[in-house]
Amino acid sequence: MKIGIFDSGIGGLSVLHLAMKMMPCEEFLYYADESHVPYGEKTEEEILRYVKENLDFLVSKGAEAIVIACNTATSVATKEFRSRFPVPIVGMEPAVKKALELYRDEEKRILVAATPVTIAGDKLHDLLERVDRGHEADLVSLPWLVRFAEKGEFSSREVDDYLKEELGAFDLAEYSALVLGCTHFNYFKERFRHVFPNPVHFVDGNEGTVRQLLRVLPGKPGTVGDGKVSYYFSGRGAYVDEKERLAYCLKQLERVYYIQ
Numbered sequence: 001m002k003i004g005i006f007d008s009g010i011g012g013l014s015v016l017h018l019a020m021k022m023m024p025c026e027e028f029l030y031y032a033d034e035s036h037v038p039y040g041e042k043t044e045e046e047i048l049r050y051v052k053e054n055l056d057f058l059v060s061k062g063a064e065a066i067v068i069a070c071n072t073a074t075s076v077a078t079k080e081f082r083s084r085f086p087v088p089i090v091g092m093e094p095a096v097k098k099a100l101e102l103y104r105d106e107e108k109r110i111l112v113a114a115t116p117v118t119i120a121g122d123k124l125h126d127l128l129e130r131v132d133r134g135h136e137a138d139l140v141s142l143p144w145l146v147r148f149a150e151k152g153e154f155s156s157r158e159v160d161d162y163l164k165e166e167l168g169a170f171d172l173a174e175y176s177a178l179v180l181g182c183t184h185f186n187y188f189k190e191r192f193r194h195v196f197p198n199p200v201h202f203v204d205g206n207e208g209t210v211r212q213l214l215r216v217l218p219g220k221p222g223t224v225g226d227g228k229v230s231y232y233f234s235g236r237g238a239y240v241d242e243k244e245r246l247a248y249c250l251k252q253l254e255r256v257y258y259i260q
């Protein structure tokens, strides 16, 4: 079975990594829409257009199910396209419910970090109304982490200064958990650890997303054979599967292993 996974860039590799672990015999198509990253600073109209192009591309490559490994794109577009494509589409949202279930603490709060589009979106606010009845979650948008990640800058003075600046308004000792509500943020756990005064639990939506994928797949995942991944990148007006970009992606995938 061919499974398509896309993100604006390298963030969704963390979802791919888990999907490969949970379905080792499947064939994956990973698509990074690098000519339009960062989505989190774009308009809804633009994101809708990109998502449609990405879905069309993956379907044209034979994807039988698609994961939108991007909270921002899901926030804007999943509802819109779910019924209009011939294959199941799975989106992702900040794992606030999981964070509250696992790490609710009377004395502490939950911090949800995501892109500006996700933070402002109705989808997140509807979710909070449903699951955060005690108003225990606070929100922060960290758009530059996406830019840093795409530059391959995961650990630098600039990253630390940026986090300190953006999180300066929060009393970080108050939080028991940090929800990584953007797939790119997985790469910065080490820097978050450095900035938070106490140990903090990281919560992402990757596992829930892959479990949902397993539920909607049109068939049972295979149990024999080696899995395979093809990487595609938008850019320079063409969809390409370039050696150099592939090497970069594999390097980032290794990084995902490292940050677990």
Ligand code: DGL
Pocket (backbone or CB within 6 Å): 007, 008, 009, 011, 012, 037, 038, 039, 040, 041, 069, 070, 071, 072, 073, 115, 118, 146, 181, 182, 183, 184
């Ligand atoms: N990785 C994405 C997300 O989960 C989008 C980042 C961006 O392009 O701004 O929201």
